Amino acid sequence: MRVEIRAPRLSDATLYAAAVRRSAEHVGRWNPVEPDGLVDLVRRQGESLRTFLFVNTEDGGLVGSCNVANIVKGRFCNGSLGYNSYLPYNGTGRMTEGMRLVVDRCFTPESIGGLGLHRLEINVQPENHPSIGMAKRLGFRHEGYTPRMLYLQGGWRDHERFALTAEEWPGLQPNP
Numbered sequence: 001m002r003v004e005i006r007a008p009r010l011s012d013a014t015l016y017a018a019a020v021r022r023s024a025e026h027v028g029r030w031n032p033v034e035p036d037g038l039v040d041l042v043r044r045q046g047e048s049l050r051t052f053l054f055v056n057t058e059d060g061g062l063v064g065s066c067n068v069a070n071i072v073k074g075r076f077c078n079g080s081l082g083y084n085s086y087l088p089y090n091g092t093g094r095m096t097e098g099m100r101l102v103v104d105r106c107f108t109p110e111s112i113g114g115l116g117l118h119r120l121e122i123n124v125q126p127e128n129h130p131s132i133g134m135a136k137r138l139g140f141r142h143e144g145y146t147p148r149m150l151y152l153q154g155g156w157r158d159h160e161r162f163a164l165t166a167e168e169w170p171g172l173q174p175n176p
């Protein structure tokens with residue numbers, strides 16, 4: 001693997017800020033750009049939010065990050081994935097590798113270190129073709145269209161809704 005995933009730490013603040021700043025242009029088109037947001041992100045980690053940083057194994061650089069947000073356990077066992085890739089690693093397939101690791105961790109039972117989820121969602125604005133490509137590459141099904149779903153860039157944005165359940169996940173596969 002070219003990428004490993006791990007929880008964010010307060011000591012990542014400088015690395016994170018630099019990665020988000022240099023990626024502001026492509027991230028800012030779809031997601032908020034918050035270079036100084038790591039401390040708050042670490043503080044908010046808990047039952048309903050788990051964040052993963054994707055680290056390039058060769059040089060320790062930050063490839064991307066993924067929030068598993070709105071986690072609900074009980075009879076739902078569901079979470080929503082939100083992600084950003086960072087320059088200079090975007091478009092190299094490393095983000096896809098990291099996302100596969102995250103999905104696998106989400107579906108792994110809690111008893112062996114996973115999140116024990118049953119269903120994952122990815123909600124994407126219809127014009128965000130790179131992210132729709134990611135959802136499809138990961139094997140997510142298109143479930144539907146949710147009007148005015150999330151407040152982004154100053155307005156309520158429509159989203160395409162993709163989902164995957166644990167039964168549909170083939171497990172980690174070798175890279176193509």
Ligand SMILES: CC(C)(COP(=O)(O)OP(=O)(O)OC[C@H]1O[C@@H](n2cnc3c(N)ncnc32)[C@H](O)[C@@H]1OP(=O)(O)O)[C@@H](O)C(=O)NCCC(=O)NCCS
Nearest residue numbers: 026027030083084085090091092093094095096130131133
């Ligand atoms: C969506 C996003 C995370 C994708 O990240 P990325 O770094 O481009 O992802 P990857 O490098 O893994 O894959 C992207 C491309 O590289 C290609 N690629 C190159 N080498 C590859 C490899 N070894 N393995 C897999 N894919 C590879 C993929 O085929 C893919 O091509 P495509 O987009 O033409 O289908 C990124 O565009 C981003 O941060 N966007 C802004 C924020 C955003 O939209 N977040 C999601 C909101 S819902």
